Structure formats: C-alpha cells, structure tokens
Amino acid sequence: MLHSPRAWSYSAAVRVTSEAAASYQREGFLVLRELFDGEALLQFESRLVELASGRLPAPEHMIVMQDVMVVRGVVSPETPLHGINKILSFENDPVLFEHSLHPELLSAVRALIGHAVMTISTNVFNKPPGIDGRHPLHQDLRYFTLRPAERIVAAWTAISGCTRENGCLAVIPGSHQRGLLQHGSPDWEYLNYGFFSAEGVDLEARVHLEMEPGDTILFHPLLVHGSGRNRSPDFRRAISTHFASVDCVRSSGPHKREPVVRRVP
Numbered sequence: 001m002l003h004s005p006r007a008w009s010y011s012a013a014v015r016v017t018s019e020a021a022a023s024y025q026r027e028g029f030l031v032l033r034e035l036f037d038g039e040a041l042l043q044f045e046s047r048l049v050e051l052a053s054g055r056l057p058a059p060e061h062m063i064v065m066q067d068v069m070v071v072r073g074v075v076s077p078e079t080p081l082h083g084i085n086k087i088l089s090f091e092n093d094p095v096l097f098e099h100s101l102h103p104e105l106l107s108a109v110r111a112l113i114g115h116a117v118m119t120i121s122t123n124v125f126n127k128p129p130g131i132d133g134r135h136p137l138h139q140d141l142r143y144f145t146l147r148p149a150e151r152i153v154a155a156w157t158a159i160s161g162c163t164r165e166n167g168c169l170a171v172i173p174g175s176h177q178r179g180l181l182q183h184g185s186p187d188w189e190y191l192n193y194g195f196f197s198a199e200g201v202d203l204e205a206r207v208h209l210e211m212e213p214g215d216t217i218l219f220h221p222l223l224v225h226g227s228g229r230n231r232s233p234d235f236r237r238a239i240s241t242h243f244a245s246v247d248c249v250r251s252s253g254p255h256k257r258e259p260v261v262r263r264v265p
C-alpha cells in the first residue's frame, strides 16, 4: 500500500497537538513535514560526503560502514562514497549532531517522552544506487537495552526525497502495540551486518512513506519498519537520532558495544 501523501502527517510549524499525539499513540508514528530547511540538509549531506569518502577523519566512536556487497567484493563501487551504507554514532561530529539539537524537533520529542532527554543512537543512511541495501522489517527495541519503550522515540529525517523507487521507509501502523517480536535473519543473499528481521509480520499491512527533503518521521521503538532497495540512479539519504528519557533504565544483559549516550541540554 502506498501511503497517501498527507495521511499521518502534520505541519512542522504546529507543535505536537493532542490530535497528533493521539495519532502517535495509536499508529506508532507521525510525520512532521518540512521540519529541517534546505541549508541544514545541505550541511548534513556535505558532512556525510566528507566522512564517507574519507576526506574527513571520523571522530571518536563514529563507525563508517561499508555495504556488505562491497565488503564481499560482489560490486566495485564507482567511488568510495558509493560503497558506504551508513555512518553510526555522530555524537562527536558538531555538524551532524545539530540534527539531535534542532529546537522544534526537540520540542516534539519532549512532547512525546518527557522533557529530560538523551540521545541513545545516531545514524546517517547513505543508501547508494546499484547495491541491494535493503533494511529488513524490524523493531528498534531489539537493539536497545533501555526501558520502558514508551519513553524512547526515533526521529528520522529525509535528506533527499524518499520514494518507493529509491527505498523509502515502510512501516506497519499500530505494530508497536504487539510488544517485542522475535527477530531472526532473513534468508537474503546480501544482508548488512547487524540487520535482523522481525518474525510473524504481515507484509500486506506495510505502508510506504514517501517523504520530501526535511520531512521527519517520529516513531516508537516497537514500530515495525524497514526500507527497500534503491532502484534509482541517485543516493537516498537520511539522518536519524534516537532519544530516550533520562529516566529510562538499562536492562541487564551483554552489550556488544558500550552504548554512546549524550544528554541533551
């Protein structure tokens, strides 16, 4: 199902109204249109290009991740930038971290999870043309040890226009109400490192969220979502910050990597 352009969406000029908050509780997400302006998006994009092409050294904690097809030598990227799938942990990059500090974004986040917040995960998605690059349907809580889920929210902003053709986000509305699902590895030939897929998911219930540059989706960490292959000739780019209330507590269990968290002023 292709999501009709304005369903579930709100003008970013309007603060999260009670109607928008109720829609978020029911559906597990809401889209704020045109939240970031062209200047901010340009800054994010140039920084991504500098970091992903290796012209700028990655700051502490940042990971610049190559796509699995490139790592395995199945494709030879046209440029180093064409081989990068995503950048993780941009807390120490002052340009990219502006995403997490955007005043209207923070005000919307605080309306949903409370005033005192910290960032718990940050990513830039590069999705180059010419590689598989799909992201299986999953719930982000699978990756987080903080609880409760209700005090965590993701903000994902389209840097480029996101369409069905270039692999926009797909979500299953209301799926956050099902709790944490079992996750496994999909039977895909090329699956990027650390990608899992939620089991028992109804693919027919997916809606594809086409977004304009600057549009931002806020979503619950139990919302089932993913993205398709980029079949266009251009990059599909996005930037995201996951926020949690400082009142969240960490469940015990092994951590592969010490989480990077940053209190937001």
Ligand SMILES: O=C(O)CCC(=O)C(=O)O
Pocket (backbone or CB within 6 Å): 123, 125, 127, 135, 140, 156, 225, 226, 227, 238, 240
């Ligand atoms: O940007 C994408 O393609 C996928 C993003 C995603 O699944 C996530 O942020 O958890």
